[in-house]
Amino acid sequence: MTGGSGGLAGAGRDPGLQPERTRLAWRRTGLALSLVTALAVRLGSTGEPTDTLIAGVAVLVWGAALVLCWPRGTGTGPARAGGRTLPLVALATVALALLGALLVVRGLW
Amino acid sequence: MWEAIRRWFDPRDLRSVGEPPDYRFSLANERTFLAWLRTGLALVGGGLAAAQFLPPLPLTHLREVIAVALLLLGATVAVRAVDHWARNERAIRLGQELPASRFPAVLALTIGAGAVLLVIAVLARAVGAS
Numbered sequence: 001m002t003g004g005s006g007g008l009a010g011a012g013r014d015p016g017l018q019p020e021r022t023r024l025a026w027r028r029t030g031l032a033l034s035l036v037t038a039l040a041v042r043l044g045s046t047g048e049p050t051d052t053l054i055a056g057v058a059v060l061v062w063g064a065a066l067v068l069c070w071p072r073g074t075g076t077g078p079a080r081a082g083g084r085t086l087p088l089v090a091l092a093t094v095a096l097a098l099l100g101a102l103l104v105v106r107g108l109w
Numbered sequence: 110m111w112e113a114i115r116r117w118f119d120p121r122d123l124r125s126v127g128e129p130p131d132y133r134f135s136l137a138n139e140r141t142f143l144a145w146l147r148t149g150l151a152l153v154g155g156g157l158a159a160a161q162f163l164p165p166l167p168l169t170h171l172r173e174v175i176a177v178a179l180l181l182l183g184a185t186v187a188v189r190a191v192d193h194w195a196r197n198e199r200a201i202r203l204g205q206e207l208p209a210s211r212f213p214a215v216l217a218l219t220i221g222a223g224a225v226l227l228v229i230a231v232l233a234r235a236v237g238a239s
Contacts, residue, residue, distance in 0.1 A: 018136045025143040032150040039157035086142055087117040090191045093146060097153045097184035104160045104176045 026073035029089070030066055036096055037062035043103050051103060058099045065092035117191050127202030138197045145190035152183030167234060178223070186216065 037058055044055025068085050116122050156179030163172045189212055196208045 016133065018133045022136045022140055022143075025140045029143045029147055029150070032147045032154070036150050036154045036157065039154055039161070043157055043161050083120045084118055086139065086194060087191045090142075090146060090149075090187045093149055093153065093187040094184045097149075097156070097180045097187070100153060100157045100160070101177050101180045104156075104173050104180070107160070108170065108173060 023073050026069050030069040030073055033062055033065050033069070033089075033092065033096075036093075036100075040096060040100050040103065043100065043107075046107075048106075050106060054099050054103050054106070058096055061092050061095045061099070065089055068092075113192070117195055123195065123198055123202075126199055127204065130201045134201050135198065138194060138201065141197070142190050142194035145193070146187055149183045149186035149190060152179050152186060154183075156180035156183060166230075167237075168230075171230075175227075182216075182219070 040058040041055045044051040044058070046052075065088075068088055072085060156176045159172060159179060160176035163175070166172050193208070193210060193212070200207050
């Protein structure tokens with residue numbers, strides 16, 4: 001493991017199944033995002049136009065995050081590590097948290 | 110600070126330092142990031158659930174305070190996950206030791222303290238009701 005070959009050539013013979021495990025981790029994350037979005041939509045289903053709008057934005061954020069996660073959760077070869085996807089999916093998580101906080105605070109009046 | 114945030118979104122910047130590592134290290138780092146992100150998502154989900162499934166609590170707006178605290182904690186965990194992933198990747202590429210972090214300990218103590226406070230609140234309510 002110490003060589004640092006950096007190549008993807010031997011990926012198919014990795015006994016640790018690292019690409020497979022990484023794909024499954026992405027799928028679990030997509031699933032968690034979906035659950036959180038479902039909870040946000042339920043919280044936003046009050047009939048108030050503002051709440052509906054916030055819930056709608058949460059669904060858009062969820063859709064964008066899933067589109068980002070998809071290529072990493074599927075595919076056959078090992079996903080290319082790193083890249084912009086990771087900070088963007090984290091940004092989607094932050095956005096969902098802030099939209100949820102907005103819904104909670106809005107419910108106070 | 111803005112420079113650090115810009116760097117998170119620029120993969121070329123990350124790839125410009127050190128040597129390309131064994132891809133397995135990068136994937137392990139990515140999975141660690143994803144595990145942290147799911148931790149953050151669990152906190153966000155907990156906050157959203159608290160806001161709609163908890164009954165109104167005796168203290169005014171306590172339910173909303175709990176919900177917003179969990180949501181902000183979840184957002185913090187997500188931001189910190191990106192930062193730690195980027196710093197790990199840099200250290201791996203440079204062949205340095207992985208960066209140490211106090212964050213897991215602080216997070217565990219925060220959640221533990223929150224849980225103890227809630228246990229006290231529940232007990233106080235039970236005593237008050239009887």
